[in-house]
Amino acid sequence: MESMPSALPDGEPVPADGSLPAHALHDTAARPLGFYLHVPYCATRCGYCDFNTYTASELGGGASRESYADQVVEEIRLARKVLGDDPRRVETVFVGGGTPTLLPAADLARMLRALGEEFGFAEGAEVTTEANPESVDPAYLGELREAGFNRVSFGMQSARQHVLRVLERTHTPGRPEECVAEARRAGFAHINLDLIYGTPGETDEDWRASLDAALAAGPDHISAYALIVEDGTRLARRIRRGEVPMTDDDAHADRYLIAEERLSAAGMRWYEVSNWAAADDAAARCRHNELYWTGADWWGAGPGAHSHVGGVRWWNVKHPAAYARALAEGRSPGAGREVLGAEDRRVERILLELRLARGCPLELLAPAGRKAAQQACDDGLLEPGPYAEGRAVLTLRGRLLADAVVRDLVD
Template sequence: MPSALPDGDTAPTDGRLPDSALQGLGRRPFGVYVHVPFCATRCGYCDFNTYTAAELSSSPASPASWLDGLRRELSLAASVLGSPPAADTVFVGGGTPSMLGAGGLASVLDAVRSSFGLAADAEVTTESNPESTSPDFFEGIREAGYTRVSLGMQSAAPHVLAVLDRTHTPGRAAAAALEARSAGFEHVNLDLIYGTPGESAADLSASLDAVLAAGVDHVSAYALIVEAGTALARRIARGELPAPDDDVLADRYEQVDAVLSAAGLHWYEVSNWAPAPAAWCRHNMGYWHGADWWGAGPGAHSHVGGVRWWNVKHPARYASLLAAGSSPAAAREVLSTSDRRLERVMLELRLVDGLIVDALSPAARAEAGLLAEEGLLDAAALKGVHGRFGRCVLTLRGRLLADAVVRRLT
């Protein structure tokens, strides 16, 4: 089942933002996230805001009503922002955006263009399930203006995919990546999940071999997290499967990093690898650097100028609010100076360039020195060289303990 929304303050029904949030709009990177809440089946580990046809069978929600609501929300966004900047990045996620087909995804991008316009060099990404793609699909979305594709692979091992309740065949993700490249996509990502119960080091090695054989220029690899309320959590609670082991997860992460680094794909964020900055996901870089973005769709989150808000989750409720002329926002929060400082440490510390030392309090700077002595921060980067300011940059061991490092610096 989808996770619950956070608590927050009442969001205005007209979607308006404080004047302070709009100051500087356009001088910061601006992105648009579009959430597609539909999936053919629900994977056992997933708690994202997604719905299958069976789950919506008694609801008026449909892809058509969702798209109508999306157009209304994007129009509302342009009105709220006044003179909205052209989108530097667009990311269509889910859910399973590829279920909309190339035509549906073209309509989504047309709606973004109509309300915001696209920067001349805009990065436009869609997530896709390998089973709902084809050469014609990739050619269609490339023609529509998409520049980047992210494919959910998870694993090349059949028994690992079975535990995760993934329906694609083991070789399909890599084949889809090759089809995307043949259609002209320079930037293609494959997602992996490591640490699934029953996955061996050899299984992960085979998955990494398949990723590299596909020739992609970006890999995301995430440790399996068992979310409350999911089918996987229930199976573990019943004793059918063991819980992921932290030591095994650390070993798997080191394996991923070693193999990808040797192949020329280097970490630029704790869970992401690419050969060069040109292949980094610019949309996600906006998140990590606290940029502005409007999140459209059921359950989507937005951030503009220190104000964060999130939409109602159910697609029927989402569409009905917008049809009635109301914002779909469920609640919002205005981030305090201390909130923003904390988030900056949490997010920028995950990046290969790290966090400038001057962003830390005097006490945290002293703690950073201790972390460097313990091998969790790069001592040379912390000191600074050639006139550069010192930076807090995680070592490999520091990446494994990133949450603990953040706690100590905040």
């Protein structure tokens, strides 16, 4: 579920030409390079959604789906200018949204072709697109595969109609499973299904049914996220009015344990707190998301998209019209940026790497953090074996309390 949040942070201005400090481009060959391409369009807005997306009625003037691919291609060309003689080829591409597959497959292919022309692709590059189940058919999936996409992520969320109704998802139960079969026939080796647990009105049995349906479809990757009710969404307003009940933290914990039990029994292994992949296939993991979790480099193209290169993080203007205008005027669409210091990067490594099955090195921790790690190990929140070998790795109970463990370790 790779999407752009609707709110942007403050930061210093981005130069009009998008140029980066010299240190950000130092020793780039040691870091992988990925691209995130944001497609901000949706047919309808789901009740829980707080992402930077727009339906036709919300879009207003100055932007259109028809010209969007051309604008992304322009930003890819800008990236080539900014990165200069950086020799790296692209190792991962993730097209997210919104609903990328609302665009013609030819538009997604054109964006991918621009990346190939400007940067080239590393051997075995991972190329993913998100898709809503009702927005694709076998012919569309075949076009994507022919264009070079080799991984697809379908938004399933639930197998129960009443849960989908609360989320305001428009696909019918059973359609995501059909999509997996269609993607396999189109030649996709790697397929993800996104699930959400903790929807108001969902029961443990509903959640088990969703997990079982997802597993029966045969993807090699499943993501399971706890529903976060964001202020300002229709779902938050419905909960505030008492129309639907709020799910509590205990229910979220129970659903997570059910997911771990069901998925591991089916031969999937967690490699990040919310992500499971086929245990016998290292290629099943989402390599693009691993770039984020390990602090590598990626360029995010599109309205509101975030980027990170060599310790410099920046984000684009939010609205598609403002994004289109900046590129038409030959300016970077960047809205702001921040240069991360050594301490910022250390803390971010702990925050992100602790969520991984391989954990984070204890050498990253300050003295207070090391003391907290010892206590977490004694309390059964960190695995004792890896701890003795110099790594902090969450136990299953630790995963349930990951946010609290991280807070203690970064002190």
